[in-house]
Amino acid sequence: MELRLDRPSAAIGAVGGLTHVLLVVTLLSYFDYSPFVTSTGLVFLSIGVFILGALPLAVSAYTRLLLPSGGLLALAASVTVVEVTTPAPQKVVELGGHAIIDGSFHALRYADSWYLWLSILLVAGLAEFAIRRGYAIGDDRLRHLPEFSLVRSRQWTVVAACSIVVGTGTMVLLIDGTLWDTVPGYVVGFGAAAVATAVPFAALLARGLVSPVLLYSLVITTHARAEAFSSPDGLAIVFLGFMAVVFAIVAVIEWLVRSRLFGWDGGRFVDSQSLSR
Numbered sequence: 037m038e039l040r041l042d043r044p045s046a047a048i049g050a051v052g053g054l055t056h057v058l059l060v061v062t063l064l065s066y067f068d069y070s071p072f073v074t075s076t077g078l079v080f081l082s083i084g085v086f087i088l089g090a091l092p093l094a095v096s097a098y099t100r101l102l103l104p105s106g107g108l109l110a111l112a113a114s115v116t117v118v119e120v121t122t123p124a125p126q127k128v129v130e131l132g133g134h135a136i137i138d139g140s141f142h143a144l145r146y147a148d149s150w151y152l153w154l155s156i157l158l159v160a161g162l163a164e165f166a167i168r169r170g171y172a173i174g175d176d177r178l179r180h181l182p183e184f185s186l187v188r189s190r191q192w193t194v195v196a197a198c199s200i201v202v203g204t205g206t207m208v209l210l211i212d213g214t215l216w217d218t219v220p221g222y223v224v225g226f227g228a229a230a231v232a233t234a235v236p237f238a239a240l241l242a243r244g245l246v247s248p249v250l251l252y253s254l255v256i257t258t259h260a261r262a263e264a265f266s267s268p269d270g271l272a273i274v275f276l277g278f279m280a281v282v283f284a285i286v287a288v289i290e291w292l293v294r295s296r297l298f299g300w301d302g303g304r305f306v307d308s309q310s311l312s313r
Contacts, residue, residue, distance in 0.1 A: 041098050049094025052105075056089025057082050059112060063119050063143040072144060084150035092157045100178050104161040111153060115146045142265060148212065149264040155205035156256060159198045159233065163240060163249050170244050170305050184304060195237045202256070203230030206273055209263055228277030232256070235280045239287035244305035247290040248283040255279050 041049070061082065064073060073081065089108065096105035119142045146153075168175045169184035206229035207222050232255070236248035259272040294300040 041094055045094050045098035048097040049090040052093035053086040053088075053090025056108075056112065057086050059116065060085045060143060060147050063116065064147070067119065067143065069141075069144055072141070081147045081150075085147050088150040088154050091154060092161070095158075095161060098179070099161075099165075099181050101161045101164050101181075103164045104157045107157045107160055108153075111146075111157075115142055119143045145264050149209055149260075152205040152209050152260055152264065155201045156260060159202055159237070160253065162194070162198060163237070163253075166240050167246065167249075172304070191241045192238075194241060195234050198237045199230035199234040202233040203227070205229075206260075206263075206276075209260075210273065213263070224277075225273045228273050228275075229256075231280045232276040232283065235283040235287070239283070242305065243287075243291060245287045245290045248287045251286055252279075252283060 061078070064070075064078070089112075092104035092108045095101065122142065165178070165181060166184065167173060168178065169181070175184075203226040207226040210222055210225045232252065236252040239245040239248045255276065259276055262272045
């Protein structure tokens with residue numbers, strides 16, 4: 037699925053990205069994050085925040101997919117509400133040359149983990165595309181997107197791409213947070229997120245099974261939030277790998293129920309593969 041943005045969509049993305057940067061910088065300034073962010077660091081954060089704001093909005097404007105932009109708006113709004121309603125981080129004491137900080141860092145951690153949220157929003161858009169095209173749910177409103185027609189080789193390419201995108205975002209989060217601080221640890225984190233992503237997307241694209249990807253969306257956002265905003269220890273990422281087994285079990289259950297009880301044969305999902313060979 038190749039996207040070449042037109043000028044209006046690119047303009048919407050640029051304006052959205054700048055607005056997103058303004059929102060995050062305003063939060064960081066208002067709640068006085070200056071002791072924790074250098075000027076150089078703020079520049080790099082702003083670049084990432086701009087990309088996070090611009091790309092989902094541009095994709096939604098160009099394709100009329102709802103999840104990339106809707107997910108971004110929900111994410112930015114929730115971070116803003118939490119930041120406004122919780123105490124700002126403050127230095128309470130210095131111990132052994134290290135400052136002890138009390139309070140939350142929601143806006144800063146949100147900005148610092150922009151790549152992870154971007155990866156989740158992009159794969160969410162692909163899941164929406166597959167569901168709307170495969171089940172003909174308002175797919176006539178979509179623009180600049182191909183018909184749902186995936187040969188098996190391309191199907192696995194898409195699954196691999198989704199897995200790599202989420203796996204890489206998760207691995208970078210581990211590296212930035214100095215969790216485990218070893219190459220094997222980063223590989224485990226990448227593998228856990230990649231496998232957990234591959235199973236539900238393979239079930240969706242191959243057979244149109246929706247339950248695994250819906251459960252995945254809940255699990256991945258919950259665990260990403262835990263690692264990005266709470267006290268990260270990397271264990272939530274490892275748990276994702278075990279959840280791949282659960283996703284597979286849920287996929288089998290949905291397939292058995294829909295095929296054995298309702299006679300469902302896969303419909304457009306299976307037909308598109310056979311027609312595209």
